[in-house]
Amino acid sequence: MFPLRYAFRSLAKSPGYTAIALVTLALGIGVNTSMFSIIDALLFRAAPYAEPEKLVQLTGQLQSGPLFFGRFSAQEVREIAPQATGFAALTAYDRTMATLAAPGQPAERLLAIRFTRGAFETLRVAPLLGRTFTAEEFQPGRDQVAMLTESAWRARFAADPAIIGRTLRLDGEIVTIVGVLPARAEYRVYWGGASLWRPLNFTPDQLNFRGYRQFWVIGRLQPDVTPAAIEAQLAPLAARQTQEFPRDYPGLHYEAAPLNERVLDNVRRNMSWMLLGLAGFVLLIGCANLANLQLARATGSVRDFAIRAALGASRRHLIAQQLTESLLLSLAGGALGLLLAGWLNTLAEHALLVDGAPGFTVDIDARILALTLLISVFTGVLFGLVPALIASRPNVVATLKAQGRGSTGTRSQQRLRHALIIGEVTLALVLLAGAAIINRGLARMLARESGWDTGRVLTAILPIPETRYPTAARRVEFFHQLEEKLAAIPGVEHAALATSLPLLVDGTTRQVFVDAPAADGSAAGIVAVHQMVTSDYFSAMGIRLLEGHAFPRDLQPDGPAYILVNETLARHFWPNESAVGKRLGSVQEGQPVWREVIGVVRDVEPVASAENPTTRLTVYRPLVQEPWSYVNVVLRAAPGIGAVETLAEPLRRAIAAQDPDLAADFVVSVRTYVAAAQSNMILVGRLLIGFAVLGLVLAAVGLYGVISHTVAQRLPEFGIRLALGALPRDLLRQVLIRGVRLTTFGLALGLVGALVLGRLLGSIMPRLARPDPLGLAGVVLLLLVVTVVACWFPAQRAMRANPLDALRAE
Structure with a gap:
């Protein structure tokens, strides 16, 4: 308990350091926790159905070029079903906008999902109220029924249980509401916020036209059947289709993938991972800052450690004391970071669109809490271990002889602090370069020449x-x-x-x-x-x-x-x-x-x-x-x-x-549509700007802290040099050159990292991420200006060193 009490007292005696450390940790851990939560919601959260790992979606891949089709025609669905015997159940579905007219309410357009028979066996969904569709209701002429999702039932019908059996006018037809689906069945990130489920019957026109692909196909695997086994079962069908219709199916093969992998395309999936990596850069910059601050505190407390070592304190005890302080800070910062992450997640729920649907849920569950705890502990060890090791090995005799003389620490400590600053500048440059590449690419894309005149054009979708x-x-x-x-x-x-x-x-x-x-x-x-x-x-x-x-x-x-x-x-x-x-x-x-x-x-x-x-x-x-x-x-x-x-x-x-x-959907100008379609990318660009600004500020604060500490420890030296005739501008130049030299090393490494990031972004988004020497030059210039500003105020203090104070100290 003694190390814990000592850590509390030590942090209470340094409120400025404690506040800076907590803010830095809260920002770094909060941003990373939020990014983990969002990626978990998009990529890893299982579909809210029984045994979700058994749900797969089919696509078709054509070998003549990078072409695939994620949807199938009615003919293709009929051909796939008997061949894919590894499915316990199979269903095809499409999405459509429907005009709903309820008595006493204005007509409105709603998103509806239409399923073929087998949907409820595939998803294993039981109704909250009423029943699901019967086999007869999947027959032509018998499909005038619908089920409401729970959110639509509550929002539009005030959760009235008497809705079961009520008739509504849907696209000019009279349909009967037979059930209400529970909230967990809605799965907004996949279905896109649909309000209605309806039976799907293929029309004669659809069955007679192989090229009319509008239906997605999902299935539930039999026990011990893998997606690869489904692909093998469909291989003979693909070969037969290629042979009979070589122009429609050049080199066709079917692919089966877990349902949650189909939520995002590869571009957005890779972008999610990239954002998480860049958010990690912010945390690393914060850790380097805190490590520098800890080293500065250790240098200032070296006499105290030397006395305690002389009185018999073991090195293990000194290390435990320092690490306890770091872990205490990191856990408190992690708790504040959770509050920040909750706020950021709320913003993400309203800002992000998944398949055109806003408002998907980003939760901080037990897994995210455990991950945050792990990040907090790792962060505390990361920024506290090296200072603890250095502080626990004081040269007792030399330290006690030095009395109150200013010192910048040993040469190895100085090199370590400089290396940390170089690392911060490197990461900050990579963050700034990534933000510049994406945002300048977005600006180019929104203003580019596309081969047609996008001005003065209004568009709408009209289902018939x-x-x-x-x-x-x-x-x-x-x-x-x-x-x-x-x-x-x-x-x-x-x-x-x-x-x-x-x-x-x-x-x-x-x-x-x-x-x-x-x-x-x-x-x-x-x-x-x-x-x-x-x-x-x-x-x-x-x-x-x-x-x-x-x-x-x-x-x-x-x-x-x-x-x-x-x-x-x-x-x-x-x-x-x-x-x-x-x-x-x-x-x-x-x-x-x-x-x-x-x-x-x-x-x-x-x-x-x-x-x-x-x-x-x-x-x-x-x-x-x-x-x-x-x-x-x-x-x-x-x-x-x-x-x-x-x-x-x-x-x-x-x-x-x-x-x-009839009513039109999505009545928007082309310019508005483009901005809405790229809203997620614009949000990514803004996030990168946020990460870059945060990284730049942390790097500037770190550089300022190191130069300020160096100047403070060397004030007696500067005073003596002024007394011996040195000019203040010589000291100003010396301090500025020291800061610029550290930044230059960081810029050299950062340019390499920026080029690697540019290539990575180019492979993910060729249209957005292009070589941008002008943007990179602007980033380098910005960092140099920030360096001069960060070093200017400590340099001014060096110029004002009092020679008399220096002589009295000696």
């Missing part, structure tokens, strides 16, 4: 329920009428519809070719992105037509098979001649279909994506000849209209005039 528009003819008629209404809105220059936009994703992919298939169905083709668009799409998007013309406005569903292609595809197939008038083939249901190229347009990039910016080969096809059950609405505002968002309400009214039961 197949229950209301079951045939292609009805959807085509709807699209024609809607486009006319949209074009008639005052202030609209161009209006168009498309199945996808170059925002985050390009569209569906299929093989295209120019040579007729051989007898075995093979031909020299390549995978290209396919988008279905209306005739005014290119004008609405600001995509320049390089050759030929757009689709005729009067093109009919059974009219000529026309397409437009982008310039990269045209150069690939016809490098030395015009593509207009040429034929391009693709396969539908195993048969080649030939279409005539009538125009070539400029290449475009997905403006909101941080992925590799490699240009994709793109084919544009007329929407009237392949009318999907959802479209993107594109409105280009006329010049001088002001904010493009003013067109949002007229757009909604136009849709309501066409069909009162």
